[in-house]
Amino acid sequence: MDDVVIGIDASTTAVKAIAFARDGAELFQARETYPLSNPAPGHFEQDAEHWWAALLSALKQVADKIGASRVKAISIAHQRESFTLIDGAGKPLIPAILWLDERARRQVTRLSEELGREAIRDWSGKPPDPTPALYALAWLMEHKPNVLAEAAALVDVHAFFAHRLTGRLVTSTASADPLGLLDIAKGTWHPRLVEAAGLRPQQLPELIVPGAICGLLSEDIAAATGLKAGTPVVAGAGDGQAMGLGMGVDGPGKSYLSLGSGVVSGSYSAMVTTSDAFRTLVSPTGSGFMLETVLRSGMQLVDWIVRITGSPSAAVLEKAAMTAAPGSDGLLVMPYWAGVMSPYWDGAARGAVVGLSLDHEPRHLFRAVLEGIAFEQAIATDAMEEQTGKAAAMIAAGGGTNCALLMEIMANVLERPLFVSPVNEAAALGAAMLAATAIGWFASPEDAAKAMAGPPARRVDPVEALIPTYRARKAIYRDLYHATRDIHARLASLRKTSG
Structure with missing residues (x-):
């Protein structure tokens, strides 16, 4: 034994x-x-x-x-x-x-x-x-x-x-x-x-x-x-x-993407650097730092759409959304249902749906939410990689990896392949890697990660023909927060007054 x-x-x-x-x-x-x-x-x-x-x-x-x-x-x-x-x-x-x-x-x-x-x-x-x-x-x-x-x-x-x-x-x-x-x-x-x-x-x-x-x-x-x-x-x-370490992100050239209720991403940085675009954290390896972005509203928005549309399930909506063209027929969604941390740090910010017409259906809204999450992640990743350089591998985990449409959209918007982690309990595994190193099983946490993280379960590649479409929409999305910031601040002020 x-x-x-x-x-x-x-x-x-x-x-x-x-x-x-x-x-x-x-x-x-x-x-x-x-x-x-x-x-x-x-x-x-x-x-x-x-x-x-x-x-x-x-x-x-x-x-x-x-x-x-x-x-x-x-x-x-x-x-x-x-x-x-x-x-x-x-x-x-x-x-x-x-x-x-x-x-x-x-x-x-x-x-x-x-x-x-x-x-x-x-x-x-x-x-x-x-x-x-x-x-x-x-x-x-x-x-x-x-x-x-x-x-x-x-x-x-x-x-x-x-x-x-x-x-x-x-x-x-x-x-x-x-x-x-x-x-x-x-x-x-x-x-x-x-x-x-x-x-x-x-x-x-x-x-x-x-x-x-x-x-x-x-x-x-x-x-x-x-x-x-x-x-x-x-x-x-x-x-x-610990989750990043458990997914095998143990040094330069890799980043992780956790698609859970919220969306968390991180990249390794050898040097300390601070910015509003990310949080800087002590690396779990004991050497260097992790730059991290957080989107509070991630896959919980999928649950929200299922609930408000009365759809039987997320799988039914996803299947319908696959019939909607990239760009969701002109819809843009800013996914700040629970405010925004990086890069704006604005608790008054709220979600926005822009471009609605009488022709839109739940399938368009579902796809637009997934695209909004991907646009937000792409902007966050761009800001991190200005400090760390572009990651050769982005490793994804969490419940969102089970949504094939989200993974396709993410690969296209991020303009890179995504490698899906085989690990279900990455945080616990990251802790186990530190334990294994401490008792001499491995010379370093990096060696432990190489031995214990395992190869990717699958790879999702971008479709080159769709990258220009998403790149143009990302440029518009980038302006959406600034266009709505004062409106949300005024609404928040009214909520405080009436509350």
């Missing part, structure tokens, strides 16, 4: 603990869900104890199935930006505030004015936006100062788990970075950002590089899970970076 490593993926909805072999084969997966709370408009929270209970259960299932003696290391990938505050005994003092939370929009404005918008972006690598924890912490400083002052520590998901698994209060730089409190160039806590968050330096976890050993599994946790005491717990990364 061969040895295995466990990759943990603690997402917004569930903890997955997956046993992987040395070749990256998934041997067994345990998944435990937990609830999401929305106690007030824009507030999204979870009980960190639910994360912990789910992790213990998932690890026990893996140990029972695989055998404790086979498990040689554990590593953690997780939902980014989400955090809680703990007391000296490690117990949460508040519900965890999630990356989805938008309560701190006023704090984004305040800190941008006080510290300078560009200064925050260049220090942290993140243009000001409610997603990083910095702003929710500033909200706590204003609304719950006592709990913030009395907390023993701020913990991201990684630090919360590592502390309970090993007794050591430590997190990975690639896990802490999305909180928005790191000096991206130095990989250390930034004093001005920590102060702006209302924290003291002693309230922060120790930082180590991804792939370093956080500590060893304690006796009591070993007893609770069935794993062996002393099993190394390896520093992982946020799920976005």
Whole structure:
């Protein structure tokens, strides 16, 4: 029986603990869900104890199935930006505030004015936006100062788990970075950002590089899970970076494209560089950086269209949309149903459908939404590749890869072939690669990625004859946000007044 490593993926909805072999084969997966709370408009929270209970259960299932003696290391990938505050005994003092939370929009404005918008972006690598924890912490400083002052520590998901698994209060730089409190160039806590968050330096976890050993599994946790005491717990990364590594994006010349509810893309950069066009993140390999773009509304727009049109399924609409010509008979869709992060960082922005006529049918709207997602991605990719150079390979994963029409449109608009990853659980696999490297299976995370990621499942090529058509429409699409920005800002102002 061969040895295995466990990759943990603690997402917004569930903890997955997956046993992987040395070749990256998934041997067994345990998944435990937990609830999401929305106690007030824009507030999204979870009980960190639910994360912990789910992790213990998932690890026990893996140990029972695989055998404790086979498990040689554990590593953690997780939902980014989400955090809680703990007391000296490690117990949460508040519900965890999630990356989805938008309560701190006023704090984004305040800190941008006080510290300078560009200064925050260049220090942290993140243009000001409610997603990083910095702003929710500033909200706590204003609304719950006592709990913030009395907390023993701020913990991201990684630090919360590592502390309970090993007794050591430590997190990975690639896990802490999305909180928005790191000096991206130095990989250390930034004093001005920590102060702006209302924290003291002693309230922060120790930082180590991804792939370093956080500590060893304690006796009591070993007893609770069935794993062996002393099993190394390896520093992982946020799920976005870990996903890229799991898809084989381990250095220059490659980029990843995750087509899920949102659309996330990333490219490796050897040098630190910051821009409104992307977020800059610590690389999960511990060397270099990942430039990342995020479109909040991705495949969830497909679900939305199915719902509002009353169509039996997305497959039925997709089949109909294939009969619509490229360009959707003059329709353009700006897919900002949930606002926009890169490159405009505008929470007031909303979706727009332009060019409607009495001749349009649901099939045109479906195709136009897919084209809008592709146009948005192409603009984001262009901006990233001004810094990194054009990627020789773009590797796609996520539910959207099952939509053949979207993949065809993406290849045409991006003007390159897309390679579909064979990996379903890329974030957990990325964590497993770091575990495998830490215990000496591979010399580096890059070597682990080459051995464990596997060859592409398929390739989708662009149709050269359609590239000019899409290129002309992309040029028009590029102006759509600027044409509607003030209108959406005025509508948002009216919503606030009436609300």
